[in-house]
Amino acid sequence: MVMRRSLDIAVERLPFAKPFRISGHVFTESPVVVVTLRDGLHTGRGEASGVYYLGDDDAAMTAALATVADGLRGGMNRAELHQALPPGGARNAADCALWELDAKREGVPVWKLAGLPEPRPLLTTFTLGADDPAVMAEGARGYANARALKLKLTGDLDLDIARVRAVRAERPECWIGVDANQGFEIGELEPLIAALVDCGIALLEQPLARGREADLDGFKSPIPIAADESALTLADVDGLVGRFDTVNIKLDKCGGLTEAIAIARRARTLGLDVMVGNMVGSSWAMAPAWLLGQLCDVVDLDGPTFLATDRVPGIVYRDGMIDCPEAVWGQRALSATPAT
Incomplete structure (x- = not known):
């Protein structure tokens, strides 16, 4: 039986220390969406900025996450998330939250759970x-x-x-x-x-x-x-x-x-x-x-x-x-x- 999770979706606006300019854009802050999943014992977090040139902003991300909120609460896994949401910031935030939650539940760090090399600087x-x-x-x-x-x-x-x-x-x-x-x-x-x-x-x-x-x-x-x-x-x-x-x-x-x-x-x-x-x-x-x-x-x-x-x-x-x-x-x- 899958334990029901709690889900929090928050928008945070992270101010830049000073304006940052690239071709066609000047940025003064980074609006991010933070997804937090809890199963009662463990917590998983994921943060996403979206993709500005695709219109993938905080409003679009929170709207996308709302469509899978019940699934995330009910035990949706990463493969199911991949099918339920298109690429973009919303899926990134939820995917990373699931990785951290699963790592804590399994008692191993994410790098080991993902089959990645032991991390180094x-x-x-x-x-x-x-x-x-x-x-x-x-x-x-x-x-x-x-x-x-x-x-x-x-x-x-x-x-x-x-x-x-x-x-x-x-x-x-x-x-x-x-x-x-x-x-x-x-x-x-x-x-x-x-x-x-x-x-x-x-x-x-x-x-x-x-x-x-x-x-x-x-x-x-x-x-x-x-x-x-x-x-x-x-x-x-x-x-x-x-x-x-x-x-x-x-x-x-x-x-x-x-x-x-x-x-x-x-x-x-x-x-x-x-x-x-x-x-x-x-x-x-x-x-x-x-x-x-x-x-x-x-x-x-x-x-x-x-x-x-x-x-x-x-x-x-x-x-x-x-x-x-x-x-x-x-x-x-x-x-x-x-x-x-």
Whole structure:
């Protein structure tokens, strides 16, 4: 007999420490939905930011979760959730809550329950929002302990090249990738990539708009090109071959840790590299993504660093690395006392 659960769905607005700019958007806060499931003894939590460019906001997420609320209370499992909800933030929040709840009930951490490697600290990128080149160079100086940086571009070719040159001059020792956020057209890629090669840039993320993937057919780049908006779910992965080199997996896009693991494993079989990213959020959102990061070549999990305040306990950033103490999320049950 399945024990009936309690369910809480909450919307929280996490303010940024300062505005953050990418191609076509400026963000000042991260509205998130937090799902909490309790079975009387154990608690599972999941946090999602949704996917802003798909209209997957807090209102859409809470509406979607309302359609499965009775099922979640009645014992719905992850496979049933996958069938009941489409990919997106709502499924991510519920999926991660179920992972943590099941881990506590089984008495093992989520990584072991999911068949993932025992987690270790990972090198992560730290992101510089698109700004004046001098401001971005100053920001790069501010990330004194970072060993990997990601620069947001806007699609303004000359200005973007100036941004990259300014940051590279300031931090010649760092791994640097750039994220174009769909800002360019195919005819602009050759001069952009030539400048990126000159600056020793290691990765170009999502240069073209979603839907223009075929424009990359036959295009040869000396820098790996990563798919972000072009690869939302597992169904998108096979179509990346021959066009992209890397797939950027985000739990909010694909709808949770369950599908994220499947994407990583499928990408490997296709010869693609794997990256984990985030839509910004607190440590509760980064923790399951950090577990996925154990399978990845590139890790971009700096979301909490943009927030005015984070969860306590929270993710630890030290010497350019990200680490997640077990107490943050996904731990085994520490005792058999009733959840509060």
